[in-house]
Amino acid sequence: MGNNLSEFILEDFLPYQLSILTNRISRDFSHEYVSRFNLDNAEWRIIAHLSQVNQPISIREIYSKVDLEKSKVSRAVSRLSARAILTKTENLKDRRLVDLKLTKCGKKIIDQMTMIAKDYESEVLAKIEDPEYFRKMLTSLINDKIA
Amino acid sequence: MGNNLSEFILEDFLPYQLSILTNRISRDFSHEYVSRFNLDNAEWRIIAHLSQVNQPISIREIYSKVDLEKSKVSRAVSRLSARAILTKTENLKDRRLVDLKLTKCGKKIIDQMTMIAKDYESEVLAKIEDPEYFRKMLTSLINDKIA
DNA sequence: TTGACTTCGTTGCATTTGCAACGATAATAA
DNA sequence: TTATTATCGTTGCAAATGCAACGAAGTCAA
Structure with a gap:
């Protein structure tokens, strides 16, 4: 007989469990921005991040902060610009950079999404016994480097 | 001034946090099976799942249990079969099905990976204050349907 | 039995992806 | 200055992805 020990x-393996849960939540929540605004995940993250900053920021700034591939950001930004959700202008101090800025349209989107996102988050957290504690552990895991 | 409320x-949004953490852990752990056995994530999951079952199982069985696309499983299984990590045989009761079974080589891989995976998991869990509790919440989230 | 319908695994194909290379610009050093 | 090196954003391209369609096999009902 095999060594069952x-x-x-x-199913009990942590990375697998996290993957299952995250994919489900991700898929679930993405319905909100796909169905309402026809955004993909990269576009959503870019808009969300842009909304937090009050000056124009570069593409590099975004992909270094938001865990996305450089080329993915570049392409997503082009689409968003084509849809007038944000503007791309040349940075005059350093002409390698682009200045990205949400338009009114983009701001309207993030305004609406903010409420929806918060509602969704509450819904998920409501399933947990001690949401505060869960967030704390999550945060500590994220901030700890994994050796 | 904007309505900061x-x-x-x-960065504080739960789905985003989960995504960041999961991607990092996933990338991190994948080094183990990529570097040692040149497996991708689908191949790893298939082998791991197969090792839990003592009878041959079908492709459908796998992708329904392990959250992978049907075509992804089909192609991954072909690669694994070509490398003699598992065998594909026709199911005689229902000839639409294939019987998948780990070879000795496949069993050797999962044996080695079992230890590595457990070590990795312990390492991650060691970063958390109350690992048991964290797992419990994780499990409850996974098992709860999200409305 | 026949015919309609379902399910299995594979595959074709258009889209997406990620890496690497590129041109343009800037920074640094000689 | 000029030469070298680094960084920015874009793009080419090969590989991966996911959906849908397919043929083969099984099920069910008439």
Whole structure:
């Protein structure tokens, strides 16, 4: 008979569990910005991040902060610009950079999404016994470097 | 001035946090099976799942249990079969099905990976104040349907 | 039995992805 | 200055992805 003591149970494996949960939540929440505004995940993150900053920021700034591929950001930004959700202008101090800025249209989107996002988040957190504690552990995991 | 009360902070948004953490852990752990056995994530999940079952199982069985696209499983299984990590045989009771079974080589891989995976998991859990509780919340979130 | 319908795994194909290379600009050093 | 090196954003391209369609096999009802 096999050595059952060293069996591997995928469903109990933390990285797998996290992946399952995250994918489900991600898919779930993405319905909100896909159906309402026809945005993909990268576009959503870019808009959300832009809304937090009051000066124009560069593409580099975005992909370094928001865990997206450089080319993904570049392409997403082009689409958003084409849809007049944000503007791309040349940075005059350093002409390699682009200045990205939400338009009124973009701001309207993030305004609406803010409420929806908060509602969704509350809904998820309501499933947990101690939401505060969960967030704390999550945050500590995120901020701790994993060796 | 803007209405800061309704600002949206991406870094504090639960789905975003989960995504960041999960991607990092996933990337991190994947080094183990990529570097050692040259497996991708789908291949890893398939092997892991197969190792838990003692009878041959079908492709459908796998993708319904392990949150992977049907075509992804089909292609991953072909690669694994080509590398003699598993065998594909026709199911005689229902000839639409294939019987998948780990070879000795496949079993050796999962045996080695089991230890590595457990070590990695412990490492991650060690970063958390109350690992048991965290798992419990995670499990409850996974098992709860999200409305 | 036949015919309609379902399910299985594979595959074709258009889209997406991520890496690397590129041109343009800037910073640094000689 | 000029030469070298680094950084920015874009783009080419090969590989990966996911959906839908397919043929093969099974089910069910008439």
